[in-house]
Amino acid sequence: MADKTDILVIGGGIAGASAAYYLADAGARVTVVESEALLGFHTTGRSAAFFAESYGGPSVLPLTSASRGFFEQPPAGFSDAPLVHDRGALHVFTEDQVDRAQAQLADLAGAVSGVDMIDAAEVRRRVPVVALDGLAGAIDDPDCWDMDVAALHQGFLGGLRARGGAVRVKAPVEALDRVDGVWRARVGGETIEAATVVNAAGAWGDRVAELAGVRPVGLIPCRRTIIVFNPAKATVEPHWPLVFDLAESFYFRPESGGVLASPADETAMPAGDVQPEELDVAIIADRIQRATTLDVPSIRQRWAGLRTFAPDRAPVIGFDPDRPGFFWSVGQAGWGIQTAPAWGRLVADLVLTGAVSDALAAFGVRADAYTPRRFAEAA
Numbered sequence: 363m364a365d366k367t368d369i370l371v372i373g374g375g376i377a378g379a380s381a382a383y384y385l386a387d388a389g390a391r392v393t394v395v396e397s398e399a400l401l402g403f404h405t406t407g408r409s410a411a412f413f414a415e416s417y418g419g420p421s422v423l424p425l426t427s428a429s430r431g432f433f434e435q436p437p438a439g440f441s442d443a444p445l446v447h448d449r450g451a452l453h454v455f456t457e458d459q460v461d462r463a464q465a466q467l468a469d470l471a472g473a474v475s476g477v478d479m480i481d482a483a484e485v486r487r488r489v490p491v492v493a494l495d496g497l498a499g500a501i502d503d504p505d506c507w508d509m510d511v512a513a514l515h516q517g518f519l520g521g522l523r524a525r526g527g528a529v530r531v532k533a534p535v536e537a538l539d540r541v542d543g544v545w546r547a548r549v550g551g552e553t554i555e556a557a558t559v560v561n562a563a564g565a566w567g568d569r570v571a572e573l574a575g576v577r578p579v580g581l582i583p584c585r586r587t588i589i590v591f592n593p594a595k596a597t598v599e600p601h602w603p604l605v606f607d608l609a610e611s612f613y614f615r616p617e618s619g620g621v622l623a624s625p626a627d628e629t630a631m632p633a634g635d636v637q638p639e640e641l642d643v644a645i646i647a648d649r650i651q652r653a654t655t656l657d658v659p660s661i662r663q664r665w666a667g668l669r670t671f672a673p674d675r676a677p678v679i680g681f682d683p684d685r686p687g688f689f690w691s692v693g694q695a696g697w698g699i700q701t702a703p704a705w706g707r708l709v710a711d712l713v714l715t716g717a718v719s720d721a722l723a724a725f726g727v728r729a730d731a732y733t734p735r736r737f738a739e740a741a
Contacts (some may be wrong), residue, residue, distance in 0.1 A: 367393040367528070369713065370547055370556035372535055372570050374401035376511075376698050377691050378562035379518035380706025385560075386525035388714055393556070394519075394527065395549050397534035397566075401519065411511045412604055412615070413700040414451045415474040416503040421676035421731060423473055425701035425708070428725035432703035433507065440517040443510055449615065450603035451506035454485060456496040459608050466608070467501050473726075476504050489602050491654040506604055508615075511699055518706070538573040545574075545687055558713055560689045565633035565670045567678075567692035576685045579737045580673045581692060584628040587642040590663040592620040593656045612649040620662055623650050628669065638666040669696045672737075677701075679708055679732035689713055690734045708732075 369385050371378045374396030386392045413433060415426050433446045455463040463479065470477045480488075482497045519529060530549065537548040538559065547554045563570045568578035592598075604615040606626075614623035625646040629639075647658040672678045672693035682688040691709050698705070704722055708729075711719045718729050 364546065364553040364555045365393070366555045367391045368556060369393075369558045369560060370395065370545065370554055371560045371562055372547075373562035373564055373566075374398075374519075374529065374531065375562070375564055376515055376518070376702045377564065377694055377705065378560070379515055379522065380702040381560055381562055381691055381709035382522045382527055382529075382706075383518040383525075384706045384710035385713060386522050386527040388710055390710075390714065392522065392527040393554060394522070394529045395533040395535060395547075395554070396529070396531050399532050401515070401529070401531060411509045411699060412449065412451070412506060413446060413509050414503055414506040414604070416451060416453060416470055416477060416501060416506070417606070418695075418697040418700070419675070420469070422695075422697045422701060424722075424726040424728075424731075425677070425704040426697065427473065428704035428707075428722050428727055429701055433509070436517065437521070440521060441510075441513045443513045445514050445517075446507035446509050449506050449508045451503040451606065452480075452485060452489065452500040452603050453503070453606045453608050454492060454494055454500040455498055455608040456494060457498045458496065460498055463499070463501060463608055470501070470503075474503070474505075478502050489605055491596055491656050492605065493655050494607070494653045500605075501608075509699055514699065514702060518702070535570060535573060538570070540574070540685070540687065543686075558687045558689060560691055560709060560713065562691040564692065564694070565668045567670070567690070569633070571682075571688075571690075574685060574688055576682050576688050577738070579678055579690065579692070579734055582630050582671045582673070583633045583668045584630050584671060585636045585639075585642075585666050586624065586669050586696065587627050587638045587646065587666045588622060588624045588664070589638075589643055589646055589661050590617050590620050590622050591647075591658045591661050594659045595657045596655060607653065612646060612653060614650060614654075614656075621650075621656060625649060628671075633668065633670075636666045636668055638664045642666075669694075671695050674736070677705070677732045678734050678737075679705070680712055680729060680734050683735045683738050 368391040565583035678693040
């Protein structure tokens with residue numbers, strides 16, 4: 363006999379967990395299935411974990427802004443620990459990037475409070491190790507936060523279970539068919555029936571679509587590399603902000619007495635358990651030593667994760683135009699953590715009511731900005 367649920371969410375990372383939380387909160391029966399033994403193994407658990415409204419571009423900004431209130435004041439009982447801690451961010455730029463920086467600031471100023479431009483002297487006062495050739499200044503985002511990804515993820519999952527939802531691990535979807543208006547999923551030799559399937563499978567989103575007989579949207583999984591190191595010749599101050607370069611060729615911040623850094627790489631590759639490549643590790647070490655006075659004598663930690671983009675680099679959230687009951691929630695790229703509350707709520711809004719709630723619309727969230735229909739129209 364098949365297990366029955368209202369909504370089957372495929373994928374137990376932050377996309378699936380946040381959507382399932384809000385769906386269950388609205389009264390739906392929800393089951394989450396995850397192929398791995400650990401939830402959030404591939405991307406959620408490997409995030410650099412920061413919140414910055416100045417990061418992500420115009421398609422992401424409404425979802426990020428709409429998530430801020432949740433992080434500042436989570437629902438009662440959601441987490442025993444704070445979800446965020448003050449950090450601040452600087453987007454540093456050189457003399458030949460001034461026009462680009464001014465344009466980016468103009469785009470942000472109308473939507474993100476507190477952003478401003480500071481000069482090179484102020485950049486060096488705040489982060490004395492910055493030594494970028496031709497440094498002209500930075501866009502200052504004082505409201506950037508460090509995030510506790512584990513607390514956020516577990517809060518969503520715990521809230522889902524408290525609302526009667528179910529979570530299955532080591533439960534890969536082996537087949538997915540729609541019969542008489544109901545989805546039938548074969549999961550680990552068992553069958554689950556649901557009126558709606560939410561595809562929150564991240565880098566595997568197109569594979570899930572193919573199982574369901576749905577045309578893929580063309581997702582592009584990309585490797586992102588992160589290292590942590592302890593400089594031997596400099597003291598790392600824990601209050602330093604997160605520092606990006608405007609061209610997004612690196613970022614760094616203090617981390618547990620050392621420095622966390624990334625080359626902001628986006629190397630397209632098949633979905634899988636990605637590992638850092640020695641070349642990428644060498645690239646970020648070199649970029650840090652060129653842009654700062656920090657030395658990188660040895661690497662304390664290194665890891666890589668997947669950022670999965672849609673072809674147009676915007677989120678994909680909405681019902682498939684050709685396959686009833688199949689809902690896309692993919693393309694989070696590197697912004698899935700900072701947008702998780704609004705993203706999850708948007709999924710619940712569209713699945714259950716077909717319309718964006720007033721709470722999200724107030725931040726400029728629009729369903730048509732994320733609909734998968736755009737790929738069918740472009741075909």
